[in-house]
Amino acid sequence: MRKIGFIDYFLDEWHAEKYPDWIDKATNGRIQVAYAYGKTNVDGKLSNAEWSQKKGVQLLDSIEEVVEKSDYLVVLSPDHPEYHEELSRHALQSGKPTYIDKTFAPDRAAALRMFELADKHRTPMYSTSALRFAAEYAGSEKQGIESINSLGPGKFDNYAIHQVESIVSLMGTDVRRVMWTGTDKTPSLLIGYADGRQATINLYGWECPFNMALSYEAGTSKFLKIESDFFGAFIENLVGFFDSGMPPVLQAETIAIATILDVGMKAAKTPYQWLQLPK
Known part of the structure; x- marks a missing residue:
């Protein structure tokens, strides 16, 4: 059995709750979450010790110990990316396959580091x-995608990643500028590509499903409502990464996404003005 170590801000959160069972089932027990570390306990949540006992995962006292004992590493903290650089430092020096949960980094500079x-x-x-x-x-x-209009749930700071990631995966990384066109309650960001193509993301509250409209240069359109088991597909992809050691997402895409989100947060302070992305 190959062993995964979790490194998290606190362990009683949705991703840490779901990933162990999903990975176990996807690999028929060949790969399992064996170790975990949580930086802090949070009021209203299970303590890290309680979570570990519940999940049958060994809680360790330090990130260094998790890195040393594990074959593969997963840095979680999905809603607190400001801790990702700190939590991942030892993992990124280990040479062991490491997955870092969304949102990758709070800004472009951290992503590059x-x-x-x-x-x-x-x-x-x-x-x-x-x-x-x-x-x-x-x-x-x-x-031939000319423009995309994307809609989804959540708040910009921790849910915009889902729409931006999907757009970059479909349209590429050559984004030059962004413009904030939303409100406090309904964030919206216009994403401008170097060749004139555009995409928009729109966040319309927690009840809004992920939807996307794609327009092609040929004059055709496509409308998507996301209903497939994308978490199941993600877990298969994650297991494939652990087996191969080959990152399945291009570094350039992840840096572009971090940059769009970083400048997008700044654009919220100057609505209806283009902000250029650093090259």
Whole structure:
């Protein structure tokens, strides 16, 4: 059996709750979450010790110990990406396959530092939104997309990643500028590509399902409602990464996504004005 170590801000959260069973089932027990570390306990949540006892995972006292004992590493903290650089530092120096949960980094500078550290120590590493692997996106023609209008739930700071990731996976990384066109309650960001193509993301509250309209240069359109088991597809992808050591998402895409989100947050302070992305 190959062993995964979880590194998290606190362990009683949805991703840490679901991933162990999903990975166990996807590999018939060949790969299992064996170790975990949580930086803190949070009021109203199970303590890290209680979570570990409930899940049958050994709680360790330090990140270093998790890194040493594990074959593969998963840095979680999905809603607190500001801790990702700190939590992943030892993992990225380990040379062991490391997955870092969404949102990868709170800003472009942190994203670049994390990839630089992983590259220096030859650590296979990637990050992604699970939504990238939705069958509806995988079955869509990428060539000739002229514009995308995307809708989904949540707040910009921790849910915009899902729509931006999907857009970059379909349209590429050559984004030059962004413009905030939303409100406090309904965030919206216009994404401008170097060649004039455009995409918009719109967040319309927790009841809004993920939807996307694609327009092609040929004059055709495609409308998607995401209903497939994208988390199941993501877990299969994650297991494949652990087996191969080959990151399935391009570094350039993850850096572009982090940059769009970073500048997008700044654009919220200057609505209806283009902000240029650093090259």
